[in-house]
C-alpha cells in the first residue's frame with residue numbers, strides 16, 4: 367500500500383464531468399482534488415461565450431440526473447439552454463454540493479507521470495507543484511483546445527480577432543464594424559445571425575457548407591416542464607435504451623426507401639416543423655446507414671435552403687453536397703439561412719479560392735481581398751484527443767500517451783488505455799460521448815469509474831489496467847461499427863481531419879448509448895473483463 371500519496375484521486379478538469387466525479391468520489395469516502403485551467407467551473411460552457419451560443423440538446427435532457435432534488439428545483443426558461451443559463455446551472459451545482467473547495471482553479475496540468483513501483487501518479491502543475499495520488503482521471507472535455515488555422519500574416523492584422531471557443535468575457539461590440547467570420551460549423555452558424563444584426567457588414571468565409579435545421583427554440587411551456595419533471599426517473603432510464611441517450615423519440619421502424627415520395631416528404635416536413643436533430647434523424651431507421659436513404663433527407667434540406675435564400679447562387683453555395691446529412695454534427699439554428707437575405711451579409715466561397723493570408727487590414731483569398739475591422743475564427747477544436755495529448759502523460763520505464771496514440775487514439779471502452787494503469791478518461795475516444803447527450807454519458811462513465819474504484823478498495827486491490835488484447839479488440843470494434851455507417855464519408859472532426867498531421871481515425875463509438883452501456887454493464891458483471899486488477 368502506498369503511504370506517500372497526497373490524495374486518492376486527482377481529476378483534471380472542472381467542467382460537468384470533473385464536478386460530478388468529485389461528488390461521487392467524496393460519496394465513497396475517497397479524497398480527491400480537481401485542477402481547472404479556468405478561474406471557475408463550467409469547462410466548455412465557461413469558455414464558449416460567443417453571441418448566440420446555446421446547447422443543441424433540449425434543456426430538460428441536457429442536465430444532471432444524479433440528484434432528484436436538483437433536477438426538480440432547477441427551472442429552464444427555454445427549450446434549448448443558452449450558454450449563460452447553462453453556466454449558471456453548473457455554478458449552482460458547484461455551490462449546492464460545495465464542490466469548489468476541492469478544485470484548484472487557474473491551474474493547468476503540464477505532465478502526469480506514473481510509477482509502477484510506487485503505484486502513484488504525480489501531476490505537475492504550471493505553478494511548479496507536484497501532487498501525488500493513486501488514480502488520475504482526465505475529465506478534460508472533448509472540445510477544449512481551440513484550433514486557429516496557422517494563417518500567414520495574422521500577427522500583422524491591425525483589428526481585433528477572436529476565437530469562438532475563447533470568447534472575451536466582457537463580450538464584443540461589433541456595431542459599425544466590418545467583420546469577417548471564418549467557419550460555418552455549429553459555432554459559426556449559431557453566431558452568424560447575431561453578429562449580422564450588429565455589424566455594419568459581415569463577410570462569411572465558407573469552405574464547406576453544413577446541414578442545419580431550425581431549432582424552433584422558444585420559452586419552455588411550464589406544463590411541458592412539469593410533466594417532464596414528474597416523469598424524470600422513467601425518462602432518464604429510457605434515455606439509456608436509445609442510441610443517442612435522449613428520451614422521448616420512439617425509434618423509427620421504416621427505411622426512407624420503403625415509403626412513397628409523398629409520405630417521405632410529409633414525414634420530413636413534420637420533423638422540420640418540430641425542430642431538433644434527433645427528431646429529424648429519427649424520421650427513418652436507415653438515414654445514417656444507407657446512402658440512398660440519406661440522399662432523400664439531404665435533398666429535402668437542400669430544397670428548404672433554396673426556398674429560404676433569395677439569391678439562387680448563394681442558396682446553391684449554402685446547400686451542402688460534400689457529405690451525407692448527419693455525418694457531421696447536425697446543426698440547429700435560429701434564422702441562419704434567412705440571414706443571407708440581409709443586405710449587410712456576404713457569403714464568400716473559399717472552397718476553390720482558399721484564404722491565403724491575413725493582411726494588416728483584412729482577409730486575402732485566392733482571388734480577392736476583404737477589408738475588415740474584426741475577424742472571428744469559428745474554426746473548431748483539436749477535438750477528443752487535443753486536451754489529453756496536451757499533457758505529457760507517461761509511465762516511468764514505459765511509454766507516453768503521445769507514443770501510444772501516434773497512429774490515432776486507442777482505448778478500451780473509451781475509459782482506459784493499455785499500458786497506463788490507474789488512468790481513466792471520461793467520454794474519451796472510443797466511447798459514444800460526443801455522439802450522445804453528453805451529460806448522460808458523463809454520468810455513466812463517472813459511475814463506472816467510481817464503482818470500479820470501490821470494487822478495487824473492497825478487495826484490497828490498488829492497480830487496474832486495460833489489457834492490450836481488450837484494447838485492440840475494442841479499437842477494432844469501434845472501427846467496424848463506424849465502417850458499417852455513413853459517418854466515415856464526412857471529413858469531420860470525428861475523423862481528426864481538421865487538424866494538420868492528425869491521424870485520420872474515426873474516434874467516437876457510434877454503436878449507440880444503449881449498446882455501449884450494455885457492454886460496460888456486462889464487463890462489470892463478468893468481473894471486469896479486459897482489465898487486470900492487482901494488489
Ligand code: NAP
Nearest residue numbers: 420421422515549550551552553554573574695744745746
Ligand atoms: P467545426 O464544426 O470544426 O467547424 C469549423 C469550421 O471552420 C468549419 O466550417 C471549417 O471548414 C472551418 N475552417 C477551419 N479551418 C478553415 C480554414 N483554414 N479556412 C476556411 N475555413 C476553415 O467547429 P465548431 O463550429 O466550433 O463546432 C465544433 C463542435 O462543437 C460541433 O460539432 C459541436 O459538437 C460542438 N458545438 C456544439 C454547439 C451546440 O451545442 N449548439 C455549439 C457549438 C459547438 P471545413 O468544414 O471545410 O473544415
